[in-house]
Amino acid sequence: MKKLTIDERLSKNRFETDDHNPHIVIDKDACKTCSHRACTYCCPAERYKWDTANDKLSFDHVGCLECGNCRLICERLNQGVPGYSWNYPIQGMGVIFREG
Amino acid sequence: MAEEKFQVIIIGAGVAGSAAAYRLAKAGREVVLIDRGDTPGRKNMTGGRLYTYALEELMPGEWSDAPLEREVTREIMMFMTREDSVSIDTTLSSQKQQSYTVLRARFDAWLASKAEEAGAMLIPGSTVDGLIIRDGKVAGIKTGDEELEADLVISAEGVNPIVAERAGLIKPVNVKDVAVGVKYVYKLPEQTINERFNTVSGKGTAMLCVGECNKGISGGAFLYTNKESISLGLVVDTHSWKESKLPLVDVAEELRQHPALGRYIEGGELVEYSAHLIPEGGYKSLPQLYSDGFLIAGDAAGMVVNRGFTVRGMDYAILSGIAAAETADQAIEAGTFTKSFLQNYETKLKKMVLKDLESFKDSHDYIAHTQHLFTTYPNLAVDMMNHLYKVDGNPAKKIPGIVKETIVGKLPYFSVLKDILKGGKSL
Ligand SMILES: Cc1cc2nc3c(=O)[nH]c(=O)nc-3n(C[C@H](O)[C@H](O)[C@H](O)COP(=O)(O)OP(=O)(O)OC[C@H]3O[C@@H](n4cnc5c(N)ncnc54)[C@H](O)[C@@H]3O)c2cc1C
Ligand code: SF4
Ligand code: SF4
Numbered sequence: 001m002k003k004l005t006i007d008e009r010l011s012k013n014r015f016e017t018d019d020h021n022p023h024i025v026i027d028k029d030a031c032k033t034c035s036h037r038a039c040t041y042c043c044p045a046e047r048y049k050w051d052t053a054n055d056k057l058s059f060d061h062v063g064c065l066e067c068g069n070c071r072l073i074c075e076r077l078n079q080g081v082p083g084y085s086w087n088y089p090i091q092g093m094g095v096i097f098r099e100g
Numbered sequence: 101m102a103e104e105k106f107q108v109i110i111i112g113a114g115v116a117g118s119a120a121a122y123r124l125a126k127a128g129r130e131v132v133l134i135d136r137g138d139t140p141g142r143k144n145m146t147g148g149r150l151y152t153y154a155l156e157e158l159m160p161g162e163w164s165d166a167p168l169e170r171e172v173t174r175e176i177m178m179f180m181t182r183e184d185s186v187s188i189d190t191t192l193s194s195q196k197q198q199s200y201t202v203l204r205a206r207f208d209a210w211l212a213s214k215a216e217e218a219g220a221m222l223i224p225g226s227t228v229d230g231l232i233i234r235d236g237k238v239a240g241i242k243t244g245d246e247e248l249e250a251d252l253v254i255s256a257e258g259v260n261p262i263v264a265e266r267a268g269l270i271k272p273v274n275v276k277d278v279a280v281g282v283k284y285v286y287k288l289p290e291q292t293i294n295e296r297f298n299t300v301s302g303k304g305t306a307m308l309c310v311g312e313c314n315k316g317i318s319g320g321a322f323l324y325t326n327k328e329s330i331s332l333g334l335v336v337d338t339h340s341w342k343e344s345k346l347p348l349v350d351v352a353e354e355l356r357q358h359p360a361l362g363r364y365i366e367g368g369e370l371v372e373y374s375a376h377l378i379p380e381g382g383y384k385s386l387p388q389l390y391s392d393g394f395l396i397a398g399d400a401a402g403m404v405v406n407r408g409f410t411v412r413g414m415d416y417a418i419l420s421g422i423a424a425a426e427t428a429d430q431a432i433e434a435g436t437f438t439k440s441f442l443q444n445y446e447t448k449l450k451k452m453v454l455k456d457l458e459s460f461k462d463s464h465d466y467i468a469h470t471q472h473l474f475t476t477y478p479n480l481a482v483d484m485m486n487h488l489y490k491v492d493g494n495p496a497k498k499i500p501g502i503v504k505e506t507i508v509g510k511l512p513y514f515s516v517l518k519d520i521l522k523g524g525k526s527l
Contacts, residue, residue, distance in 0.1 A: 001362050006349050009284075009373035016138070038342045044282045044375035046349045066143065067375040068260040072275040073342045087262070091244065092138035092225030099285040099329065099372040100145045100204030 006046040010063045018093040022061040024070065027083030031057040038073040066095055106130045106221075108428050109241050109250040111228045111263055113140035114204075115414050116398025117256030118211040119158050119421030120428075125218035127429045132248065133212065133220050134241065136227040141208025144258075145283060145376040147322050147331065147411055149199045149306055150207070154415035158422055159214070167210050168200035169326035170304025174297065178360065179478035180311035185360035186481045201304050201324040201331070202414075203285070228257070231267045231394075237437070238267070238393035252437050254395045254424050256417075259377040261400035269394055270387035270401075276339045277381025277402065277464075279319060282352045283333030286368035290328050296364055297325055308410075311478030313355050317344055318474060321355055322411075323364060330365055332356070335378060335411075378413065379404045383461035389449070390427075390442040397424045403453055405460045416453045423448040472519055480506060 031037070032055065039048035040057075045065045051058045066088060071077050076084040088094070108124055110117045113135035121133040137143040149172055155163045178187040192198075216222050232240035232247055240249035241263075255264045259278065264270045290301055297305045307323040314320050319336035334355050341348065356362055379385075379402040386403075389396055397403070398417035405412045427445040431437050446454070487502040497505065 001357055001366070003353055003357070004370070009370070012370050012372055013374070036342070038345075041345060041347045042280070042338070042342055044280060044348050044352065065373075065375040067280060068377050069278075069280045069338060069375070071260065072273065072278060072338055072377075078272070078275070087229070088136055088227050088260070090227050090229075092136065094143075095374075096138070096142045097145055097372060097374055098142070098205050099331075100141055100206075100208070100374070 112256040116417035121215035121220040123425035125220040140212035144204040154418040176307040178309040
């Protein structure tokens with residue numbers, strides 16, 4: 001069976017994208033001091049990537065499946081320290097599951 | 101500013117919230133049901149199968165038009181290694197209509213529409229972002245610029261109960277008490293599914309697998325047949341996964357590639373890829389279930405039992421929704437919404453949901469800390485069958501010899517004995 005990249009998988013879903021209001025906020029510079037970077041391997045949508053060229057985290061809220069896993073594995077998101085916050089998208093925005 | 105005051109506001113039109121709204125509306129109460137999805141169900145995902153006793157409890161004889169997928173009549177438990185697998189295949193024709201497979205986008209929309217028909221007011225496409233708290237009592241909700249007041253608020257907001265957490269009404273969910281699930285839905289013709297699973301329309305299969313698929317981490321894979329699709333997914337303990345440092349996205353993909361699973365979805369069309377958390381802390385992690393003007397139900401309260409071979413959350417969500425509605429109804433009748441009055445909720449839950457949660461209070465610890473379940477035992481099962489079925493021209497061995505050959509040196513006998521004893525008590 002052909003392997004599917006994460007983008008190929010996510011392209012099967014419907015998203016009502018809110019480009020202007022990311023529901024998850026992180027501080028990419030501050031992330032440099034994170035000891036585990038667990039978001040890069042625990043997010044089922046691979047929204048977090050370590051950009052080795054720039055030695056910086058990259059994050060894209062578009063395509064987020066709204067599971068909440070990063071909220072729990074990232075202490076900063078979990079505690080909502082300055083520069084980090086996790087919320088559900090507002091007013092019907094975000095992923096739309098047509099199967100569930 | 102608040103304009104109107106309702107008797108009850110329910111946050112979340114998942115199964116718990118809609119069940120509560122349905123009951124309250126039936127009792128003639130003014131109830132508002134708010135969901136962040138533009139239609140209820142559009143944010144939700146499950147394995148899954150729904151045990152129908154809970155639906156019958158909610159609406160006796162009234163659920164014949166529920167959009168259920170297939171009645172589960174065949175149960176498969178599978179142990180897998182990288183390439184091989186061994187299954188225990190069970191058909192239980194004696195159990196009638198015990199459980200059905202479901203897809204939440206359809207099911208939740210239906211259940212919410214039942215609540216609406218009964219008189220509940222549904223507000224979809226609204227994310228609740230806070231509570232109105234007055235003199236220590238929950239007095240309503242906030243969404244965007246709007247405020248809505250009520251005598252009582254029921255949180256049925258699911259596994260990420262950030263509204264209740266941030267209001268300080270419950271302790272925050274602990275990373276050790278959740279698992280993460282990913283799921284693929286593959287569309288296939290009804291007839292093809294019938295043929296692949298050797299069954300007829302309307303009848304379905306539930307399959308749970310452990311071994312290579314979950315990389316030795318507490319969890320497992322699942323497969324459910326729907327009417328015209330197959331749900332295939334993986335559940336793993338969130339905290340152990342974080343420790344493992346394995347890429348979840350790649351491991352989820354390996355699942356599809358495993359010959360024992362991949363063959364079922366072969367030729368199908370991927371129509372959805374979703375993810376969702378499961379509360380797994382059980383009894384020991386239950387939050388405070390009631391406060392002044394406030395009740396919490398379903399996943400938001402962690403009411404899930406995972407025994408490895410079955411995951412039950414939707415039935416408990418419905419039952420806790422019913423209990424919350426009954427408590428709210430009595431509170432309205434009595435005109436009091438104090439914490440001490442609302443304690444009735446816990447009393448009601450103790451008869452059923454909490455009793456089960458208590459019985460299985462050690463199952464999460466057992467499953468999460470019994471490494472052999474996910475590594476050694478699947479390997480052994482496959483090895484043993486490999487030896488049994490092996491014909492290669494070498495002198496054949498009798499079964500006791502095969503058993504010995506399979507397990508010698510691979511099994512620490514004492515820890516196995518301990519696993520069995522503890523498992524018997526916890527599951
Ligand atoms: C992979 C997987 C497999 C599972 N398998 C099974 C199974 O086979 N059988 C079983 O019984 N259970 C299973 N479960 C568990 C089951 O799905 C849950 O226990 C059940 O869905 C809980 O229902 P709920 O109504 O409490 O929460 P949910 O169904 O999560 O509903 C919560 C609702 O609240 C809404 N919401 C959340 N926050 C807000 C907010 N701030 N404002 C407005 N609305 C909000 C959401 O949109 C959602 O509709 C499984 C779970 C997963 C993830
Ligand atoms: S886990 Fe949190 S702090 Fe660490 S890199 Fe990821 S987002 Fe940044
Ligand atoms: S909520 Fe889930 S899908 Fe979205 S970024 Fe976090 S871990 Fe990834």
